[in-house]
Amino acid sequence: MTRSRAASIDRGETRWLERARQGDEAAFAELVEAYQRPVYNLCYRMLGEAGEAEDAAQESFLRAYRGMRRYDPARSFSTWLLAIASHHCIDQLRRRRLPVDSLEELEPWEEIPDTGPGPEKAATLREGRETARALLARLGPQDRAVVVLRYWDELSTEEIAEALSLTVKAVKSRLHRARKQMAESWLRNEPEPAWNGGRADVPSAV
Amino acid sequence: MSHQPFEDWILDDEALSGEEQQALDAHRAACASCTRLGTARTAVDRGLRQAGMLAPSAGFTLRFSQRLAQQRMRSGRRQAWGTFALAAAAAGGVAIPLALLVSRDRMSLGDWVVQMLIRLYDAWVGLRVARGFVQVAWNSLPDALPPAWILGIVAACLGIGVVWIATLYRFAYRRVTEGA
Numbered sequence: 001m002t003r004s005r006a007a008s009i010d011r012g013e014t015r016w017l018e019r020a021r022q023g024d025e026a027a028f029a030e031l032v033e034a035y036q037r038p039v040y041n042l043c044y045r046m047l048g049e050a051g052e053a054e055d056a057a058q059e060s061f062l063r064a065y066r067g068m069r070r071y072d073p074a075r076s077f078s079t080w081l082l083a084i085a086s087h088h089c090i091d092q093l094r095r096r097r098l099p100v101d102s103l104e105e106l107e108p109w110e111e112i113p114d115t116g117p118g119p120e121k122a123a124t125l126r127e128g129r130e131t132a133r134a135l136l137a138r139l140g141p142q143d144r145a146v147v148v149l150r151y152w153d154e155l156s157t158e159e160i161a162e163a164l165s166l167t168v169k170a171v172k173s174r175l176h177r178a179r180k181q182m183a184e185s186w187l188r189n190e191p192e193p194a195w196n197g198g199r200a201d202v203p204s205a206v
Numbered sequence: 207m208s209h210q211p212f213e214d215w216i217l218d219d220e221a222l223s224g225e226e227q228q229a230l231d232a233h234r235a236a237c238a239s240c241t242r243l244g245t246a247r248t249a250v251d252r253g254l255r256q257a258g259m260l261a262p263s264a265g266f267t268l269r270f271s272q273r274l275a276q277q278r279m280r281s282g283r284r285q286a287w288g289t290f291a292l293a294a295a296a297a298g299g300v301a302i303p304l305a306l307l308v309s310r311d312r313m314s315l316g317d318w319v320v321q322m323l324i325r326l327y328d329a330w331v332g333l334r335v336a337r338g339f340v341q342v343a344w345n346s347l348p349d350a351l352p353p354a355w356i357l358g359i360v361a362a363c364l365g366i367g368v369v370w371i372a373t374l375y376r377f378a379y380r381r382v383t384e385g386a
Contacts, residue, residue: 025271025274029267029270029271032266032267032270033267036261036262036266036267037259037260037261037262038259040260040261040262040266041259041260041261044260045260053262054262054263054266054269057262057266058266058269058270058273061270062270062273062274062277065274129257129258129260131253131257132253132254132256132257133257135250135253135254147254151251151254151255152254152257152259157219172218175218175219176214176217176218179217179247179250180213180217180243182246182250183217183243183246183247183250184246186246186249186250186253187242187246
């Protein structure tokens with residue numbers, strides 16, 4: 001999101017929120033426009049498939065629209081929205097209950113076109129996405145949500161706790177466990193991937 | 207060799223003091239396992255951050271509006287079916303006892319029509335009696351009750367009427383327009 005776009009959202013958001021709480025569909029559509037990316041990204045990182053992510057993101061916005069009267073303006077709207085999306089994705093994953101035992105079992109990566117960067121940067125980005133997906137695939141639903149909210153949405157521990165209805169201690173513990181699991185997974189899948197720069201000064205991990 | 211608290215320091219976000227950082231560096235220099243863990247954590251952090259934010263395909267908001275409209279339509283249809291089911295249940299509630307009554311009496315069609323006419327006449331007479339009672343009350347109430355009481359009763363009746371209309375409006379109309 002560009003800086004000017006973010007600034008215009010800040011200016012308009014309070015007004016949109018107020019109108020959306022009164023049932024104004026057009027105002028809520030503005031909120032959808034502004035928040036579609038973080039919500040979709042969260043759903044994609046959680047579910048790992050573009051179609052399911054689109055469906056989950058749409059459903060999250062519908063739930064938010066229906067629950068707008070319950071939204072407390074004193075709270076951050078983005079945290080509230082991401083909480084709805086996280087809970088929905090956690091439910092979806094629990095319903096799915098398909099454990100991934102090895103990285104080879106993952107479905108082929110669906111190519112998402114990169115419009116901006118050149119071929120080299122695009123390749124690094126693609127590899128980064130592939131690695132992120134593989135690392136997240138091994139985590140349980142709630143640990144995955146904690147990691148996505150921390151790394152992509154940059155929420156604080158307190159905000160993650162609020163979003164996922166957990167204690168701060170539980171969030172820290174889940175983040176610790178998830179990082180350990182991902183680090184072990186990374187160590188098993190050496191050699192050094194391109195997104196780590198392939199630097200010679202980094203000691204061999206295994 | 208104990209890896210605590212160094213493993214926690216590597217994996218958690220807590221800021222380390224100068225002394226703690228020195229202790230961690232010293233431990234990592236001697237411990238291959240914690241060195242690997244530190245390297246892996248850095249690599250994982252970099253990998254996740256490098257993955258970037260994904261955007262949905264163009265037209266997401268439009269698709270949302272269409273989905274909302276569809277859901278509202280489904281909700282309206284469900285409500286209409288609910289109303290129909292209630293009306294059918296009410297009609298059944300009246301028709302079934304009537305049918306039982308008729309079949310129990312085992313009357314011919316002519317007798318049944320006569321019986322129905324008699325019952326309709328009884329109902330009409332009953333209504334007339336009730337109307338007479340209301341008229342008598344209407345004429346005698348101003349003498350029997352003080353005006354404040356009468357105003358109170360009228361206000362209460364109006365209040366009940368308003369509540370009834372508001373309830374009908376809320377359940378039969380507003381629910382559909384809200385698309386809940």
